Amino acid sequence: MSKADAPPERLDRFLGRAAAAYYATREPFGTGGDFTTAPEITQAFGECLGLWAAIAWEAMGRPEPVLLVELGPGRGTLMADALRAVGEMVPPFRAAARVHLVETSPRLRAVQAERLGGAAAAWHDDIAALPPGPAMVIANEFLDALPIRQFVRRGGGWLERFVAAGALVEGSAEGAPALPEDAPEGAVQEVCEPARAIGAALGARIAAQGGAALFLDYGPAESGFGDSLQAMARHGAADPLGAPGSADVTAHVDFAAFAAAARAAGARVQGPLPQGVFLGRLGLFSRAAMLARMDPKRATHHLAAAQRLAAPEHMGRLFKAICLCHAGLPTLPGFEEG
Template sequence: MPDAAQAPERLDRFMARATAAYYARREPFGTGGDFTTAPEITQAFGECLGLWAAVAWEAMGRPDPVVVAELGPGRGTLMDDALRAIAEMAPAFRAALRVHLVEISPRLREAQAARLGPAVAAWHDDIAALPPGPAIVIGNEFLDALPIRQFVRRGCAWMERFVAGGAFEEHPAIDAPPLPEDAEDGAVQEVNEPARAIAAVLGARLATQGGVGLFLDYGPGEGGFGDSLQAMAAHGTADPLGPPGAADITAHVDFAAIAAAARAAGASVQGPLPQGVFLGRLGLFSRAAMLARMDLRGATRHLAAAQRLTAPEHMGRLFKALCICHPGLPPLPGFEEP
């Protein structure tokens, strides 16, 4: 029997195995890691999202208690910054919220516990394990790491990509979901089944129990064709089909598919809209300017960080913000019509 690592392996299964190995062994975040996420770029990011959650809580009718959950919380930086801003500006919300983290990596759970301490009520392996009740769920650069399947149009048929020996192989698609009929020969269609499943579970929960889910990630606002599989190591590009665990493997998020899954489950959707627009409306520039005045030596760094998160040529356009929520909620901060 050939080893599973050598036999042809469906892309999503290879990606899931590689991602699990990566987060179990490597330190991905910061200048000494492989990439830098928005919370690590500036504290203003987490602070703005924390205050966004406070306004959402008000719109929800101030439920007490309320679950505040983060999916894939990294080193706990975003939640730490959010809780600090909430405690200062919205103490009633801070008293009502209960922090729950969805994280499968034991090593990252340790880092989160070291940073957040007793602020965390519990950790969970899956979003379905969150306790019932009204909830505010945040996922920053979470969906892009979920495993995708890739289908390639060959003549009148769809083939599916497998990985073997560090390269793609194509095999006839057996259990493919419905795929577009207008694809040209050679077109690649990506399908993220776990992301759609999470949107469906979360949408059903929010529609019946109340609350909001905020996702910030990168990808086109509408679905389309194309191969977006990529990997990073040491802040540079790497081979996504290389040895599992050697690099961070991601793919663009199909926000249209996420929104459709949430709506089908009974939730409403606000957005997606460019991250730069969303953060600008939340006052990221004002907060960065305030930090610059408080830290004159680091003023340039604070202002440059805000520019990096919002400028179209950096993270402002490719990254999007999407809100899944209870149908009875009004437009939430950042998603209002201009």
């Protein structure tokens, strides 16, 4: 059967295939890849998140052991920086932490193992496979890579988008989740069912066993209509419906839906708030200034990297920080009011 003769495929299923092929075969990260994430921009990012986890652990009553989990660890850069920082600054947390990584790509698992040495206790295909116990979970640019469904308002009802011969087509929205009835004609509603499932699963786990989960990703703070599907290859825009595996395909995170799923499962939600505000409160700029003094030849790089992560005109406004935590925990660092 030729590509043109293949039956339409639901968008989320196409995107799931594309993501699996992409991370199994390509080197996505860094200047030689397709995009650069925050941990690759500056070591201060992972250091700040590691120390955030240590402070949250202390607020939990310093349980031992505690799982330190990263979802979608990339090349292991964030975790390596986090472990180095807590090893120097909060040794009891480093001693209590058992590192678990949720990663489906065998190729990336090998890269992470090389970067982290013996620090990682285990790898898992999904969060359901994590061992029981209190957990500190960190995820940077993880939710945006999960496959979405798209629905289009037509004639007072909803149609679903499918992929056929490299283009979007519309068909029956059978089996669709609840969708707003007050949407204008032509409105596009995106639904990320895997993100909602992860919010519910982590919310239930944290409510029952303790802990906190910190997510940094991009998208609006409130739900809304719009088509945010996009792709990148070689640091430039690409066709999200191109050959699966040829580009990194992402969409904006629906933080409101993610938070609602976690709350319904029993977790407390803090945020979302702009990444720039969050990192500024964690001391990103102070750490960048310290790195600049320690490494004067690269001082400009260290200071510019902090600006790239936190300035509103760069990643500081579009990217958000959100925390799911046990209801008994206080407001955690970075999420203070005002």
